Amino acid sequence: MRVNVINKTEFLNEYHFRSLCLLYFPQAKFPTNDPSPYSADFTLERLPDGTLYASAFLHSPQGESFGESYEKDIVFTVPADDESIAAAITGKAMLNAGKKLFGFVPPWGYLTGLRPVKRARYYLERGFGENRVTRLFTNDYDVSEEKTRLSIATARKETEMLSGITPEHCGVYISVPFCPTRCDYCSFVSYSNKKLFSLIPQYVERLCRDIERTGDIIRKTGFVPKAVYIGGGTPSFLSDGQLCDIFRAIEKNIPMSQVTEYSFEGGRPDTLTPPKLALIRAGGPDRISVNPQSTCQCVLDAIGRKHTVEQFFQSAEAAAKCGFATINTDLIAGLPRDTRETFAKTLEDVMALGFENITVHTLSIKNASEIKNDNGVFDPVGELARNCVSYAGETLGAHGYAPYYLYRQKRTVGNGENTGFSLAGHESVYNVMMMEESSTVFACGAGAITKLVSPDGEKICRIAFPKYPYEYLEREENVGEDAIRRFFEKQR
Numbered sequence: 001m002r003v004n005v006i007n008k009t010e011f012l013n014e015y016h017f018r019s020l021c022l023l024y025f026p027q028a029k030f031p032t033n034d035p036s037p038y039s040a041d042f043t044l045e046r047l048p049d050g051t052l053y054a055s056a057f058l059h060s061p062q063g064e065s066f067g068e069s070y071e072k073d074i075v076f077t078v079p080a081d082d083e084s085i086a087a088a089i090t091g092k093a094m095l096n097a098g099k100k101l102f103g104f105v106p107p108w109g110y111l112t113g114l115r116p117v118k119r120a121r122y123y124l125e126r127g128f129g130e131n132r133v134t135r136l137f138t139n140d141y142d143v144s145e146e147k148t149r150l151s152i153a154t155a156r157k158e159t160e161m162l163s164g165i166t167p168e169h170c171g172v173y174i175s176v177p178f179c180p181t182r183c184d185y186c187s188f189v190s191y192s193n194k195k196l197f198s199l200i201p202q203y204v205e206r207l208c209r210d211i212e213r214t215g216d217i218i219r220k221t222g223f224v225p226k227a228v229y230i231g232g233g234t235p236s237f238l239s240d241g242q243l244c245d246i247f248r249a250i251e252k253n254i255p256m257s258q259v260t261e262y263s264f265e266g267g268r269p270d271t272l273t274p275p276k277l278a279l280i281r282a283g284g285p286d287r288i289s290v291n292p293q294s295t296c297q298c299v300l301d302a303i304g305r306k307h308t309v310e311q312f313f314q315s316a317e318a319a320a321k322c323g324f325a326t327i328n329t330d331l332i333a334g335l336p337r338d339t340r341e342t343f344a345k346t347l348e349d350v351m352a353l354g355f356e357n358i359t360v361h362t363l364s365i366k367n368a369s370e371i372k373n374d375n376g377v378f379d380p381v382g383e384l385a386r387n388c389v390s391y392a393g394e395t396l397g398a399h400g401y402a403p404y405y406l407y408r409q410k411r412t413v414g415n416g417e418n419t420g421f422s423l424a425g426h427e428s429v430y431n432v433m434m435m436e437e438s439s440t441v442f443a444c445g446a447g448a449i450t451k452l453v454s455p456d457g458e459k460i461c462r463i464a465f466p467k468y469p470y471e472y473l474e475r476e477e478n479v480g481e482d483a484i485r486r487f488f489e490k491q492r
């Protein structure tokens with residue numbers, strides 16, 4: 001998509017304007033010579049009287065132009081600096097142009113960030129009443145009333161959950177980026193190529209060494225783990241012996257006395273046989289994910305997810321018998337071949353299992369995903385996905401599930417969100433610590449990112465392991481111990 005920006009201010013950069021385009025064109029790429037039929041023109045400048053002025057124009061393939069301009073004439077709910085005003089007037093100009101062209105305003109208004117709930121929580125925790133936060137979201141950011149209610153409810157729950165977390169508490173993440181096969185929509189770095197499976201034994205050995213080093217750092221820095229998360233990929237793809245090695249390394253090295261939640265991302269039902277589930281439970285984890293994404297076989301086939309609906313029900317029933325405190329299941333709205341009816345049936349199926357957590361995602365298509373929309377396999381404007389997500393929120397709410405964490409991704413159909421719903425008392429504290437960037441999380445494994453949060457919560461430092469397993473194995477170095485020590489010394 002061609003984007004032309006005339007920005008005569010010191011505020012905002014090219015990235016911001018491209019992000020605004022993604023509100024209506026989630027699949028857009030931005031080469032300057034792009035031949036795609038839509039294009040956008042933005043202007044942001046300061047008028048001679050000092051007023052900020054913005055305009056946005058979208059040009060259709062038929063040669064029509066739809067545009068809107070804004071000046072600094074918005075009455076803001078909270079005092080706004082010039083940078084925020086620049087973001088607001090460009091955002092509002094874009095929404096008006098998009099509405100004229102496509103007939104709708106995206107549910108999250110012009111908010112392009114990944115953590116809208118963090119804003120709601122920020123203001124609620126500083127004494128703003130719900131009415132004022134509602135005005136802020138609906139008036140200043142143009143967020144829909146439905147998403148505003150969702151943000152406030154989620155923020156309230158997060159605040160309640162984080163009240164039990166102190167700056168000494170931390171999370172621990174263990175990455176196992178291998179999967180039996182690759183799903184077509186997936187954009188994670190996860191090896192699913194048979195040749196690369198030969199790296200797994202070395203990978204597990206290296207991972208166990210990193211768990212040992214991480215345990216050492218945690219003790220030296222005085223942190224107290226509250227939650228441990230083994231994620232992927234598909235960790236249950238590993239052999240019994242490899243899993244036992246990882247469980248033993250965690251038990252031996254990570255201080256577990258205050259860990260209240262130990263999660264294992266089973267994910268793919270085809271890897272979760274009854275003996276494997278029993279082994280996982282015996283190894284320590286008390287929370288597990290069993291993810292169908294859809295219980296419609298034609299949808300699973302359309303997304304290249306190589307398991308059957310029957311395998312999902314078998315593994316779900318087996319997991320329920322293993323004594324996990326919490327079972328999570330993930331769904332995705334907006335998948336190819338899914339309809340409102342098949343989505344509703346999927347939701348009904350997973351609710352009937354009585355699992356404590358249901359996470360509703362919206363399809364997001366990144367560059368690394370196999371499925372592209374060249375032949376219309378999914379709807380990027382995402383009206384159906386938006387309807388399904390709204391329906392899920394209402395239905396889950398009526399059955400006692402409440403939202404407790406939420407995040408957005410770029411390039412999501414219909415600009416939807418991903419929301420974790422939970423029955424009371426089963427919310428995942430790890431998910432909240434991670435998503436809200438409220439606590440330090442130490443990470444081990446390829447692609448894993450240790451996130452250090454200063455005691456006042458104001459500063460965040462990220463230390464990333466090499467992204468790909470082969471790089472991770474080639475470059476055995478310490479797990480960022482020096483950087484971690486320097487970061488916390490600076491905070492004293």
Ligand code: SF4
Nearest residue numbers: 179182183186190233
């Ligand atoms: S199981 Fe999950 S991580 Fe693995 S390929 Fe499928 S979507 Fe990606």
